[in-house]
Amino acid sequence: MSRSQWRGSRRPRAKQARGASRVGERFEAVVGPVAHGGHCVVRLDPPEARVVFVRHAIPGERVVLEITEGTDGDRFWRGDAVEVLEPSADRITPPCPYAGPGLCGGCDFQHVALPAQRGLKTAVVREQLSRLAGITWDGEVEAVPGDVDGLHWRSRQRYARLPDGGRAMRKHRSHDLIPVETCLLEGPSSDHTALGRSFEVADEGFWQVHPGAPDVLVTTVLEMLAPQPGERCLDLYAGVGLFSRFLLDAVGESGRVVAIEGDRTASALSARNCPGLVVSAGSVDQVLTTSYDEPFDLVVLDPPREGARRAVVEQVVDRAPRAVAYVACDPAALARDLAIFAELGYRLRELRGFDLFPMTHHIECVALLEPSGVTDRRSR
Known part of the structure; x- marks a missing residue:
């Protein structure tokens, strides 16, 4: 679980221009559906006939958009809604003065009412599951206790520094700095607890930044897996042992929990946080290739943003678990990984989405997978 979480806006890779720049040009258009990444899709009319991924817009609005990235030869452009001609009923004034076109790139949805933000995220999860895995999901992204109207939830916040030592945030996909006094997402420091249990975490180590995240994720994983005394569990990308500690409690002395984590500091801390845990430090795919080649009843997967990928999914399926809980920070x-699981005989039984990153496009999901031939436990 020592993955790189959201730390503001992503920065663009340098690329070679493919024709004349269109940056700064403006177009009037109706905003289409939300897309994964914090923007909406706009299809410009001919003669431009180009897709533009537009920030600071809401589906259905009529806006004036300004191109922020794009040349004549690009397949798509990027832009900002700099003027709203016909606003959505869900549009609000951003609570932060640094949120908006050309300003801080950290938040994607401050211009959207909080319930509607979760609706947009729900649409993204549904679209990604349908398009990439052929799965229909009728759930909703859920609110999680621990923030104040979507603000003050980041228990660890980093600022860029101006030459005079002042605080700054970066523009979207840019190194340019925006001076700020404070970020409204910043909240109290985390106490590194889950369900009343304390965990030791390195100074720069990973811990969920939303204060409600550890409790809701652990509770959801345990409810989905229903671990029993004597069962054998694999905790992959285990971090400092957040899930392992509670799996150990559930399986008892007759059970076994193996935690694999690539970050050696986090792996060492997991052993201290979870007495009785079998710990292995190393790349998950490499460790599974050479070790623990026996059946396991349960698997927890909490991979980095790029997912587990085929090599790890194949190794998980090879252990023939009765259930897999997949914790994902990228839908x-x-x-893509659910599609691989389905190909190998495991299907999605349940999925829940959590709004652990309000005001941004990020979403946390927990999925339960079981062998395709197993009767749904909820129908027993």
């Missing part, structure tokens, strides 16, 4: 990566 596209989750969908």
Whole structure:
């Protein structure tokens, strides 16, 4: 679980221009559906006939958009809604003065009412599952206790620094700095607890930044897996042992929990946080290739943003678990891995989405997979 979580906006890779720049040009258009990544799709009318991924817009609005990235030869452009001609009923004034076109790139949806933000995220999860895995999901992205109207939830916040030492945030996909006094997402420091249990975490180590995240994720994983005394569990990308500790409690002394984590510091801390845990430090795919080649009843997967990928999924299926809980911070990566699981005989039984990153496009999902031939436990 020592993955790189959201730390603001992503920065673009340098690329060679494919014709004349269109940056700064403006077009009037109706906004299409939300897309994964914090923007909406706009299809410009001919003669442009180009797809533009537009930030600071809401589906159905009529806006004036300004191109922020794009040349004549690009398949798509990027833009900002700089003027709203026909606003959505879900549009609000951003609570932060640094949120908006040309300003801080950290938040994607401050211009959207909080319930509607979760609706947009729900649409993204549904679209990614449908398009990449052929799965229909009728769930909703759920609110999680621990923030204040979507603000003050980041228990660890980093600022860029100006030459005079002042605080700054970066523009979207840019190194340019925006001076700020404070970020409204910043909240109290985390106490590194889950369900009343304390965990030791390195100074720069990973821990969920939303204060409600550890409790809701552990509770959901345990409810989905229903671990029993004596069962054998694999905790992959285990971090400092968040899930392992509670799996150990559930399977008891007659059971076994093996935790694999690539970050050696986090792996060492998991052994201290979870007495009785079998710990292995190393790349998950490599460790599984050479070790623990026996059946396991349960598997927890909590991979980095790019997902587990085929090599790990194949190794998980090879252990023939009765159930897999997959904790995902990227719905596209989750969908791609679910498609691999389905190909190998495991299907999605349940999925829940959580709004652990309000005001941004990020979403956390927990999925339950079981062998395709197993009767749904909820119908027993």
